[in-house]
Amino acid sequence: MKRLSASTSLPPSVRKPNYRRAGLQPGIVHLGFGAFHRAHQAVYTDAALEADFANWGIIGVSLRSSDMIHDLKAQDHLFSVASRGADGTQIRVVGSLVGGLSANEEREELLARLADPAIRIVSMTVTEKAYGIDPHTGGLDRAHPAIAQDLATPRTPVGVIGVIVEGLARRHAAGIPPFTVLCCDNLPSNGRVLRRLVTEMAAIRDTTLAGWIAEHGAFPSTMVDRIVPAATEETRNRAMECLGVEDRLALDTEPFLQWVIEDDFVSGRPAWEAGGALFVDSVEPYEKMKLRMLNGAHSMIAYLGQIRGLEYVRDVMAVSECRAMVERYMQAAAQTLDPVPGIDLDAYREQLLARFANPTIAHKTRQIAMDGSQKLPQRTFSAAVDDLATGRDGEVFAYATAAWIGYLLRAVDPDDPRREELKAAAAEVTKGGDPAAILAVPGLFPQPLLENEGWLDRVRQSLHEITRMDAR
Ligand code: CS2
Numbered sequence: 001m002k003r004l005s006a007s008t009s010l011p012p013s014v015r016k017p018n019y020r021r022a023g024l025q026p027g028i029v030h031l032g033f034g035a036f037h038r039a040h041q042a043v044y045t046d047a048a049l050e051a052d053f054a055n056w057g058i059i060g061v062s063l064r065s066s067d068m069i070h071d072l073k074a075q076d077h078l079f080s081v082a083s084r085g086a087d088g089t090q091i092r093v094v095g096s097l098v099g100g101l102s103a104n105e106e107r108e109e110l111l112a113r114l115a116d117p118a119i120r121i122v123s124m125t126v127t128e129k130a131y132g133i134d135p136h137t138g139g140l141d142r143a144h145p146a147i148a149q150d151l152a153t154p155r156t157p158v159g160v161i162g163v164i165v166e167g168l169a170r171r172h173a174a175g176i177p178p179f180t181v182l183c184c185d186n187l188p189s190n191g192r193v194l195r196r197l198v199t200e201m202a203a204i205r206d207t208t209l210a211g212w213i214a215e216h217g218a219f220p221s222t223m224v225d226r227i228v229p230a231a232t233e234e235t236r237n238r239a240m241e242c243l244g245v246e247d248r249l250a251l252d253t254e255p256f257l258q259w260v261i262e263d264d265f266v267s268g269r270p271a272w273e274a275g276g277a278l279f280v281d282s283v284e285p286y287e288k289m290k291l292r293m294l295n296g297a298h299s300m301i302a303y304l305g306q307i308r309g310l311e312y313v314r315d316v317m318a319v320s321e322c323r324a325m326v327e328r329y330m331q332a333a334a335q336t337l338d339p340v341p342g343i344d345l346d347a348y349r350e351q352l353l354a355r356f357a358n359p360t361i362a363h364k365t366r367q368i369a370m371d372g373s374q375k376l377p378q379r380t381f382s383a384a385v386d387d388l389a390t391g392r393d394g395e396v397f398a399y400a401t402a403a404w405i406g407y408l409l410r411a412v413d414p415d416d417p418r419r420e421e422l423k424a425a426a427a428e429v430t431k432g433g434d435p436a437a438i439l440a441v442p443g444l445f446p447q448p449l450l451e452n453e454g455w456l457d458r459v460r461q462s463l464h465e466i467t468r469m470d471a472r
Contacts, residue, residue: 001240004247006076010093014080014243017095018050025055026098027270029110029119029179031160032126033060033068033100039081039228039253041123041184045096047275055118056270057098061110063126063160066102071248073100079249080239084360087255091242103163107156114167115174120267122167123182125224126160128374129417131187131197135377135443138193140200147201154205164194165201165209172212180218180265186295188287188378191221191262220262221283223290227355228253229363254361256351260286285340292333293345294352296379296400297326298368301356303403305365307410307466312364317357325399327353332396336386370415372404373422373444380404384455385448394455402462405435409467435463 002008010016028045030037037060045058060077062069072079077097083090101110113119132144141147146159150166157163168178181198183190195217203210231251239250259272263279273279280286298313304325305316316322330352334345384397408414408426416422421441428437439445439456449455 001246004075004078004080004093004243004245006078008078008243008245010243013091015090015092017046017093019053019095021095024049024053024057024095024098026059026113026118027054027056028058028121028123029061029113030058031061031063031122031124031163032130033062033072034125035228035230035251036224036226037125037184038079038094038249039251040224040226040257040259041125042094042096043081043092043257044259044272044275044277045270046092046094048270048272049096051274052271054270056096056121058096059099059101059113059119060097061101061103063103063130063158063163066105068249069100069102072097075247075249078247080243080247080251082235082239082242082250082252083255084252085255085358089242089360090255091239093243103158110163111157111166111170114163114179115170115176117171117176119179121180121182121265121269122164123184124160125184127371128185128187129371130160131185131193132159132161133187133193133197138196140197151201151204161197161201164198165205168198168202168213168217169205169209172209178213178217178266180220180267180269182220182222182261184222184224186224186291186375186378188291188382189221189284190287191219191264191283195219216266218264218266220264221287222262223258223260223283223287225258225290225294226253226256227358227361227363229361230367232362234362252361254355254358256355258290280341285338286343289334289337289340289343289345289348291378292336292380292383293330293349295375296333296383297329297352297356299372299375299379300329300400300403301326302365302368303372303400303407306369306407307403307469310365312362313356313368314359314361314363316365317353323353323357325396326356329396329400332387332392333383335392336383336390366415369407371417372407372414373416373418373441376401376404377444377446381444381446381449385446388448388452388455393458394449394452395458398455398458399462402435402459402466405429405438405459405463406466408438435459 132147134141150157150162259277330349384394425437
């Protein structure tokens with residue numbers, strides 16, 4: 001079967017890059033070339049290049065497996081994104097990628113690129129667990145495997161922070177301005193978090209380097225949103241039917257997409273507003289809204305789905321008592337927020353409910369259920385703390401917490417970087433029937449929750465309910 005390439009003649013219904021792609025030079029290195037990046041930042045950059053052509057091509061980097069990079073290179077860096085919703089399906093072939101690197105196979109090429117003055121932005125989507133954040137301090141976790149390795153051998157880094165610091169060190173040594181570091185993961189104040197991790201690691205190497213980064217670097221915070229299920233054989237087969245050629249990087253996603261960015265870049269940026277990106281002074285209110293209302297509800301749906309044997313988010317939304325719980329969750333989460341400029345939270349909630357129920361999107365509850373220890377603190381526990389602080393009872397957050405614990409009790413091997421601790425704690429809970437052992441896992445639950453007997457009781461009661469339901 002022929003592969004998608006620059007010479008493929010695509011059907012007229014497929015939207016193609018409408019700019020001089022052959023002349024496009026790289027300006028961005030993106031770490032974490034996965035599905036989310038392809039359906040989000042790559043699409044926004046495609047729109048920016050169409051509206052205002054400049055050298056902002058993206059080099060996609062995989063820090064772990066190299067398969068997708070091989071596929072990218074074999075397809076002239078092209079791939080398709082199908083947005084599927086009530087109005088049917090729209091397919092777009094994205095042209096904003098101009099290169100691909102596998103960090104394992106091409107580490108030196110990657111570091112040379114990061115030191116190239118043409119690269120002005122380094123963006124990333126590497127998931128929460130990759131950063132090595134110490135849950136107690138919010139700073140660098142020196143025990144995190146990649147952090148430990150990159151502190152020992154900083155010139156051949158393997159982790160995201162080590163790669164950024166070595167890239168910046170080379171630029172500093174060569175007298176080149178730093179690149180802007182653009183974090184696109186679901187972390188609160190992600191730019192601020194990144195600035196701290198990068199300067200902390202740099203300071204361990206060389207305080208002059210750290211001072212230079214602190215003074216001249218930029219780490220804008222961003223809020224990113226688009227539901228992008230992991231691609232399956234079915235995705236690729238459907239893409240083949242629509243394109244007439246094979247696309248191993250094809251994706252299905254929803255029509256909705258959103259990007260809110262702090263406009264703080266060292267050496268310019270693409271005209272992402274052409275794709276609908278919103279530039280603001282402070283991303284925090286948007287980020288909090290999305291983490292608590294979307295991601296928090298998403299995690300609860302994932303655990304309820306896993307417990308009830310429901311494969312997709314849409315299946316959970318089709319169970320009326322689950323849907324009602326999700327709606328209550330979103331309402332309670334909204335009550336913990338300050339007003340978000342330009343956003344009506346009721347309308348936002350209604351839109352989320354419709355997005356989760358989208359019948360054409362097959363988003364696996366198993367995919368969202370992973371890495372709970374890295375996700376729930378900012379999605380659920382911080383909202384519970386704020387809810388209790390205003391005199392409310394934190395009930396839905398207790399229920400969501402119990403759903404996670406219920407999932408841990410039945411999961412044989414939860415997909416989580418802290419799986420060993422969680423498995424040991426879950427075994428204790430199974431023995432004694434009280435969730436205390438999970439609540440005691442260090443650095444997970446904020447102190448105000450652990451000190452609130454009423455809330456802890458609610459977690460216990462909900463866990464009883466949930467495990468009874470499980471038994472049924
Ligand atoms: C999800 C997110 O997997 C998860 O944890 O909650 O990936 C979610 O789909 C995105 O943040 C939506 O923008």
